[in-house]
Amino acid sequence: MLKAVVIGGSNGIGYAISKNLINKGYWVDILDRNIPEENLFPEGSFSYEYFDLLNMDEDLLRSFAEDPEITVLMITAGYGRIADFEYFHTAEIKNMMTVNATATLQILRVFYDRIRKNEPFYCGVMGSIAGLMSSPSAALYAASKAAICRFIESVNIELEVGGTRNRILNVSPATFKGSRFYGGQNQLDLLKELADEIVKHLFSADSLFIPQYEETFKAVLERYHNDPHEYGLHSYQYKKASGRLDNNRRVRIGYLSGTFDLFHVGHLNLLRRAKQQCDYLIVGVHDSGKWKGKETFIPLEERKQIVAACKYVDKVVDSCREDSDAWDIWHYDRLFVGSDYQGTERFNRYEEYFKDKGVEIIYFPYTQGTSSSQIRKTILMKTDDVK
Numbered sequence: 001m002l003k004a005v006v007i008g009g010s011n012g013i014g015y016a017i018s019k020n021l022i023n024k025g026y027w028v029d030i031l032d033r034n035i036p037e038e039n040l041f042p043e044g045s046f047s048y049e050y051f052d053l054l055n056m057d058e059d060l061l062r063s064f065a066e067d068p069e070i071t072v073l074m075i076t077a078g079y080g081r082i083a084d085f086e087y088f089h090t091a092e093i094k095n096m097m098t099v100n101a102t103a104t105l106q107i108l109r110v111f112y113d114r115i116r117k118n119e120p121f122y123c124g125v126m127g128s129i130a131g132l133m134s135s136p137s138a139a140l141y142a143a144s145k146a147a148i149c150r151f152i153e154s155v156n157i158e159l160e161v162g163g164t165r166n167r168i169l170n171v172s173p174a175t176f177k178g179s180r181f182y183g184g185q186n187q188l189d190l191l192k193e194l195a196d197e198i199v200k201h202l203f204s205a206d207s208l209f210i211p212q213y214e215e216t217f218k219a220v221l222e223r224y225h226n227d228p229h230e231y232g233l234h235s236y237q238y239k240k241a242s243g244r245l246d247n248n249r250r251v252r253i254g255y256l257s258g259t260f261d262l263f264h265v266g267h268l269n270l271l272r273r274a275k276q277q278c279d280y281l282i283v284g285v286h287d288s289g290k291w292k293g294k295e296t297f298i299p300l301e302e303r304k305q306i307v308a309a310c311k312y313v314d315k316v317v318d319s320c321r322e323d324s325d326a327w328d329i330w331h332y333d334r335l336f337v338g339s340d341y342q343g344t345e346r347f348n349r350y351e352e353y354f355k356d357k358g359v360e361i362i363y364f365p366y367t368q369g370t371s372s373s374q375i376r377k378t379i380l381m382k383t384d385d386v387k
Contacts, residue, residue, distance in 0.1 A: 002026045003070040007051065007107065008077030010036040013126065013176070016188055016195035017074055022046065024199075026072065029064060053077055053103040054095060061110045073111050074202065075104055075125045080141030081246045082239055088140055089251040091280035091314060100144035105151060108168065115166050116159060124169035124202045125152060129210065129217060132172055133224040134232035137239040145172075156207045169202050173211045254278030255326055256336035257319040259286045261296040263306045273364055274336040275312035282330050283307050284319030324353050332359065339363040 004021045008014035009030035018028045022045045030036060031051035049060060064070055078100045104125055114121045130138055131145030152170040159166060177190045194211060201209040210217050224231040239245060254274050260267055260283075275281045285304045288296055296303070300318075308316040320326040323335055335354070341347050342363045350361060 001069050003029065003067065004072035004074065005029045005031065005064050005070055007031045007053075007073075007075045008126075009046075009074075010034045010040075010048070012076070013191055013195060013198070014074070014076030015040060016191035017076065017198060018046065019188060020192075020195045020199045021072065029070070031060075032077070053099045056103055056106060058106070058110065061107060065111045065114055070114075071119075071121055072202070073107075073114075073121070073123045074198075075107060078104075078126060078144075080128075080130075080138065080144070081250065082138050082141075082244045083247050084137055084245070085139050087247040087249070089249060089253075089280065091251045091253075093140060095279060096140055097144050097147075100141070101147040104148055108155075115168065116162055116164050117166070118164055120205075121166050122169075122202050122205070123166070124171055124198065127152070127170045127172040129172050129174045129220075132210075133221065134228050134235060136232055136236040137245060152207070165205055167205045167207045169198075169206055170208045171198050171201070171211075172208065174217070176211070251279040252277075252334060253330065253332040254281045254334045254336060255284065255323065255330060255332035256281075257284035257286065257323055257326070259288075259296060260303050260307050261298050263298075263303070267307075268310065268312075270336075270364060271307075271310050271312040274362075277336075277362060278334050280314045281312060282315045282317060282326075282332060283313050284317050284323075284326055286319050324350055327354070327357065327359060335359055335361045337361060337363050339365045 002025050004018075004026045006014050006018045006021070006028055009018040009028065010032035011034060014030075014032070015036070018030060019041065021028050022041060028041075028046040030046055030048045032048070033050065033052050035048055035050075036046075051057065051060070080096065080100070108115070108123070108125075111121075111123065115123050125148055127149045128141070128145040130142040131147075131149040133142075135142035149170055149172065152168045156167050159168075173194070176194055177187070197211065198209065254277065256270070256274055258267070258270075271281070271283070285300065285307055287300055298306070304316045304318075307313055317326075317330075320329070323337075326332070327335075335350070337347065347361065354361065
């Protein structure tokens with residue numbers, strides 16, 4: 001059976017490429033955060049697996065890389081926006097570089113043993129024309145795509161020297177219609193021609209494809225290389241005049257606070273669930289807490305270090321007396337709270353306070369598994385036995 005993997009195959013150009021491969025007789029394994037819309041593909045022609053480039057399942061990837069029937073890998077997932085660099089939160093910098101560059105390199109490394117062999121293996125990545133030239137007001141996106149463009153250019157030399165005919169195709173378009181990438185809808189009729197060209201270059205084992213190169217971008221690239229500074233100024237002014245700049249914050253900041261004494265799996269589950277609903281998670285750790293009149297077992301600084309070591313936490317701070325006070329400092333978008341606090345006088349007051357601030361309070365059922373109080377009780381009972 002002919003089989004292909006398309007990462008990002010539920011939408012946009014990934015969807016159009018998947019459709020092209022299915023029409024060629026391939027079974028397509030689609031890896032994406034979003035489930036393909038109903039009736040996009042013929043029944044019995046594809047499979048879908050949830051796949052998040054910010055939290056990659058490497059074991060899943062490896063299972064596909066080890067399948068000898070899979071001979072095509074196309075990576076189309078990615079995102080960006082036109083905005084001046086000053087409007088990017090550090091979390092968005094991390095996320096965009098991860099999705100557009102780091103995760104792509106990791107995927108290619110998992111499949112690399114297949115790519116560098118003599119047996120045909122067809123591999124392509126969506127780069128961008130922005131990765132080949134100066135792109136002010138899209139500097140972060142350009143940096144992420146430049147990393148991909150330079151990587152592919154370099155590693156293709158390694159593949160050539162290694163004796164294989166296989167290459168990684170860098171597809172570097174400018175804007176194109178019919179994709180959700182720009183806030184529109186999937187429109188196969190607008191994407192079909194581009195997808196056909198991409199697949200043609202993919203199966204030719206080409207190393208670079210710039211759509212509309214002869215008609216437009218050959219002259220654009222020459223202009224850029226002749227005077228990068230002048231080209232950059234022109235590009236900046238064009239973007240400003242186009243009205244396409246999006247200088248709004250795109251990151252959802254989350255906040256929760258707690259004592260986190262005797263850290264256990266319930267705490268971990270809480271932090272994991274909170275991070276799933278925000279891009280940047282700030283955790284406030286209480287100075288002290290008491291259980292039946294006894295102070296916390298673990299000193300504050302050690303508790304902060306333990307929480308900071310959790311991969312779901314982006315920043316650890318000393319908690320404020322009130323979570324509403326923390327908003328004055330961190331301007332978070334979501335406040336995560338245990339469901340047993342819902343309806344209390346304190347959180348009714350919070351609901352009123354945050355009503356005009358765009359803050360959503362999300363109530364979680366607290367921990368599953370052994371609780372801190374149970375752990376404390378066990379420790380105290382054992383201590384009493386020793387006495």
